[in-house]
Structures are given as C-alpha cells and as structure tokens.
Amino acid sequence: MELLFALMIGTLFGLGLYMMLRRSIVKIIIGISLIGNGGNLLVFFAGNMVRGKPPILKDDHITNIYSLSDPLTQSLILTAIVISFGVSSFGAVLINKACEVLNTDDIDKLTDTDNSC
C-alpha cells in the first residue's frame, strides 16, 4: 500500500504543479487545490497510519495508546483543510470578479486594474 500511496501523492503534486504553471488563473487555483490535497495526505502518511483504530478513547483506562492512529497529525490536517477551503473559496470569488472586469483569465494580461482587452 505504501508504494501506491507514494505514487498517488506524487501524482497529485506533479499534476498540481503542472496546473500552477499554466497561464489560466482558474487552472492555477485548481492546481493549488490539488497540491493542497496532496500535502494533507503527505502529512497524514507521515503519522501513524493504521486501519480502523481512530484516536477515540473508550474510558479512563488506556491500554496501548500507541496502537491508535496519530491524533496530532489529524488535528493539523483538519486545520489545513479548513484553511484551504477558506483560501480557495475566497480565491474563486476574487477570480470571478477579476475576470468579469477584465474579460480574461490569462494572468499575463492581468497587469492593469482596468479593462485592457
């Protein structure tokens, strides 16, 4: 499974970068989202990944806390997901408005605040 995960995360990063190198601003934000997902998975992967043992404690008596999956990375990723949601949606609105004004989504033409086309 590790090899598959590595391949998947690598693909997400690679494709995200490819999209970020495009000139269309919509593609750039899609690329950022892809890399964001890849980054979250990367952090998740670095923690203790186990199947079916969520970090939920049953009672006061803890038998083996190390068999649980890593709660620290999970809370980090949770924050990251929420923040990237905020960033992407704000970016989407901004792009929408910018494209409305400028009639283009080519970042090379986004050099002015007025409609240049």
Place this chain on the structure above:
Amino acid sequence: MVQNIFPNFNYFDITGPRIENNPLFQFVLFITACTVIYGWGYFENSSKRNYVLPLLILFGLSMAGLVIANHLLWLYFFWECTSVFSYLLIGTYYEKKESRESSLQALFITGAGGLSLLLGLLLLGEHSGSYYLSEIQLQHFNLEEPIWSTIVVLLLFGIITKSGLLPFQGWLPNAMVAPAPVSGFLHSATLVKAGVILITFLAPVFQEMPLWENSILLLAGLTAWYGAFMALLQNDLKKALAYTTSATIGLIGFASWTEAGNLVAFSWILAHGLYKSASFYFVGIIEKKYESRNILKLRKLFSIEFFDKIIGFSLFFCCIGIPFTASYYAKKHLVDFYLNLFQQNYYAFVLCTIWQSLMLINYFRILVFPYIGTRERYQAMHESAEGFQEKSVKTISIWMKVIPVVLAISSVLSTFKLSQRVTIHASDVGIWEYFTVAVYGLFTLLFFMFYRYHHFVNALGKKLYTEILWKWCYKNKLRMIEKIAIMQTNIVQNGYLRYYLTMFVVATILLLGGSIYFYSETFIRKPVTEILIYELIIVAMIIIAAFMSTITRSRMASIVSLGAVGMGCSVLYLFYSAPDLAMTQFLTDTLIVVVMALLFYDLPRYSRLSSKTDKIRDGIIACIFGGVISILVLSVTDAQIYTEVMDTMLKKTIPEARGHNVVNVILADFRAIDTLGEISVLTTAAIGMYGLLRIRTKKGGDES
C-alpha cells in the same frame, strides 16, 4: 528539532554574571546620558530633535546590552541593533544624498560583518559546547583543529568591519556627515569600540593562537598608523577627529588580543571614550557657533570666544594625557604592556613614541590650532578691502556648553578608578618619564616641520580621499555588486509568476532530492501493509480524477474532477481511522465544488495559451517534482515519532479535558487559541467574499 540545533540555548538568561561591576556598562550609560542632554541643546529649534534623541537612547541601550550580554546570540542581537540604529542615525539628514550614501555604506559594511559574526558565533557556541561567554572564557580548547581557524576568521571579519580596522576603515570617516552628537557618541565613544570590546571578550580563548595574534596585530597596527597619517591630511575638523579615532581603535586592538592587554584596552576604551566624545561635542559647538569646521577657515575668523579657547585647550590636555587625566593612566598601562610584550625591545618603543607624537599633532591641529595665532587673522583682515567681515556668532544652548566640560571633568575624575590598578615599579618610572619627554619633544619638532607643508599635505589628502578611497575602493565595488544583482534578478525573477514558481520548484527538487539521495539509505523500514482491493480502487480513482481535472478542456469537468479527488481523500481518511478528517473533507469539498461551479460558470472558455514546448517543459518539471515527492513520501514512512507532545495529549485527554475524541480535544481544548485563529481566518475570508460579491462591475456600460 530546535534542541538539536541549539543544544545549549536558553532564551531568557541575557546577562548572567557579566552585569556585576562592569565599568563598560556604567561608562556606556553615562555617555548616553551626556549625549542625550547635549543633543537636546544641539537640536534646539530643529525638527530633527524628535528623530535623533529617541534613536540615541535606543542605541545607547543596545550598546549597553552588548557589553553585558553573556549569551552569544544575545550579543549578536545587540550587535545588529547597534548597526541598524547607527544606520538610521548617520542618515539623520536623509534629505541629502551624501548622508544617504554614507549611511548605506556603513550599513553595508557592518551588515556584511554581522553575518560573518553570526556564523562565527554559532560555530563557536557549537564547538565550545556552551553559548555562555563566561563559560567559554574559562575553557581551554585544542586550537590546532582547523575549525577554530574558520571561527577566528569569521569572527575577525565581523570585528574589523564594525571597528573600522583596515581594510574596512572607509565607512568611519564618511559617517561624519551625521550631526555632532551622533558622531561623538557612535563613532568614537561606543559603536566602533564594539569590535575591540569583543576582541577583549574573546582574548582568553584565542590568545595562544598565532592566527588570532598575528592578524590582529597586523591589522590593528596598520590601522593605527593609517589613521594617524590620514588625520594629518584632513582639514575638516570632524574627519580629522574620525581618523584619530580610527588610529586609537587600532591601538586598542593592538593591545586587546591577549588577556594581559585587557587592562590597557579597557582603560583606553574609557579614557578615549571620554575625551574623544568631549572633543566631538566641542567641535559641534564650534560648528554651530562659527558655521564652519574647516581648520583653515576657522583660522581666518577674528572672533573666537574665550570660552571656546579654554575648552579647546583643556580638551587638548585631556587628549594628550597630562598627569591626572584618564588618558595619562591609560598611556602608563600601555607602556607597561609594551615593555612586557616586547621584552625591552626599544624599536617598538621608538615606533610607539613617533605614533604618539603624530597623534599629539593631530589633537593640536583640531583642538588648539584653529583658535590661536592672530597673525593670519590680521592678514585676512587687511586683505579684504571692505575690512574684515565680522561674522555674527550664533548663540548656542547652555546644554551644549555644559556637556564637554562635564566630560572633561569626568575624564579627570575617572582616574580614581584607573589609578588604583596601576602598580608602579621603580624600574618603570624611568622609562615612563623618558617616554613622555620624548613624545613631547618629537611632537614639537614634527609640528613645525609639518606646518611648513601644511597646504600641500592637505591638497594631497583631499585627492587621495576622493579619488582612491571613495571612488575606487568603495563606489566601484558597489556598482559591481549592483550589476551582479541586476543580472541575477533578471534571470531568476523576470516578473512572470510561473517562472518564479519554476525556479522555486527546481531549487526544491535539487535540495530535497539531494538530501534524500545523500542521507536516506533505505526507504521503507515500516512493515509494508497489504493491498486491499477497495483501497486500490479509491487510490486509482483519485489518480484518474486528478488526471481528468488536468487534461480536460471543459472547466466544469475539471472542477467536478477536483471534487472527486477530494472525495477520494475523504474516503481514504475514513479507512485509515480519521473520521473527523473524513467529515471535514467531505463537507468542504462539496462546498468548494458548488462555489467554484457557480462562480466559474460564466467565465470565458479555456483558451490555448501555452505553446507545445512550454507544455512539454512544464510536464517534465512536474514529473520530476512528483517523483521526488513520491520518494519523499516513501522515506517519511519511518518518521513516525512518538513525541512528548503526543504522549501528553493522549494521556491528558480524559482526565483534564473530559473528552474522548482526542482530535477534537486537541482542536477545541489544548490548541483552542489556534482554532480561534483559524476561525478568524475563515471569518475574514467570508467577509472578503461578501464584500467582493457586493461590488457591481461595469458590464455593458449599464452602470454609472
């Protein structure tokens, strides 16, 4: 991690034992107080008062911090503080180009030195096993190891730039564009002493090292002679004073490299600080009153007030070290030191005598010469047909008059402290007396010789300065650096976002790939988990969806594929026991797909913007990047560290937070402040979105 980098780092212990009975600390605070009072008078009726005085106080405090700092990194912190404040202070008259250039030069040179010093201090801290100066001074190291030579070279570079020793002396005279309080305080009493003070701090560690000894002796000795000669060539009172400062710093450096010379160095630092700042403040008075600080012009003025003459005379005597002034004892220490160092080598002694005589001439030219001698004044009066233009003497604040007197008096009073440490041996007395007499005799002789060639020498000095030192040594180098910077910026940062990104990614690939290549022998150490078929399907779905979102020509399709990637991640989180993540990802991804679909619906179609070669190039970079990340992922599988943090959180979840879901407890309880920050980020984004959506754009001209 931080512990690994700085094993001996303690953030809060700044001074340690160094604050107790530290004469330098008291000295710095005293001079700061004097300077602020003087500056209050100097900037009377000037808008610069509110700019300079707070900076002077801040500078004084950082200098005081520097002399008491025990921790190496605090030392560095205060060191850089002094650089920054001196930059701001030299540029007091920032309206003038000259002022800006000089302050930039000072920042440039001391800043470069500061970087080198930081590296040196870090290496010193790491290799000595302690970041505390007081502990380092007591240890003995095997200085034969090559690392110590590196440390010494790095530290010395920082020291010589700050103290203006050769070959980095250039910024010191140029810094004289600053007003008198700044010059007197920074560039004679305190800032330039920082370097030699650091030499004395480190002397116990390195004194047995030939590299340390020889380089300091050479550079400091050259600077001493250079300053003494260059001062002779200057007609500007402040520049001449600056060069004498340079010379004295050289002398102090000459003595301070060994622990035995510490007493000499400290007494010179104190004595010189007092009389030199007093001289600067005196020159400031002259400049204010007679609106000139040119020696030749001042000699043609008819009306020099009696007060100024008296002050000039007494300061001259403070400078040359007549008995019962601080510099008298400083010189006595110096002679003792030389006798021990050179073991009755009288050549060194003769050189020292000549140097002292040169310095005497300099002080005479600055503090006495312009205000005496009526012959030239009468000549000037007769030459001008309209009669001598009697310039009205400007009145100055009483605070300005007081401070040089106070400093001169304290120069006398401080002898009580210095003289206690002098032990006079019977044999030394004879030498000392001979020395003094020789110095005074030589002074008289040299002065009359010099006086004949006065004008010639000054013209030479001016040419030497503007042609060689300023233009060739500094300006050309600066221009070269600028050219390189422009070239490099044009290549790396040409204004297109994607090129920046490409550069960034290429650097990441090289650094990351390189370090993985060199430091990671085996990749997978964790027992490999078996492949489950439903997970395989999810992973394949994510990969396909990601490709879809990239290659599709329809915007909607790529947004939906992006949503599919997110959903896939969410399911993976669910499989690998992270229900909270799965929920959140599911929620945000649904929302983001809806938001994007709504907002991007009526945008223009994707157009073909990139050429084929661009696409291939980007594709290759992206492939390599993805590959490196894959290898990184494989090599972090064994990075699962059970940190102390995680341990504490797991154990405290039930007893302290009364929760069962550890992730929720971390977010809402242990790291509640962070979550608050997160909420405020989201709120800000929401407010921003609302504001943006409310803007009605001009479309089709139906809006005004």
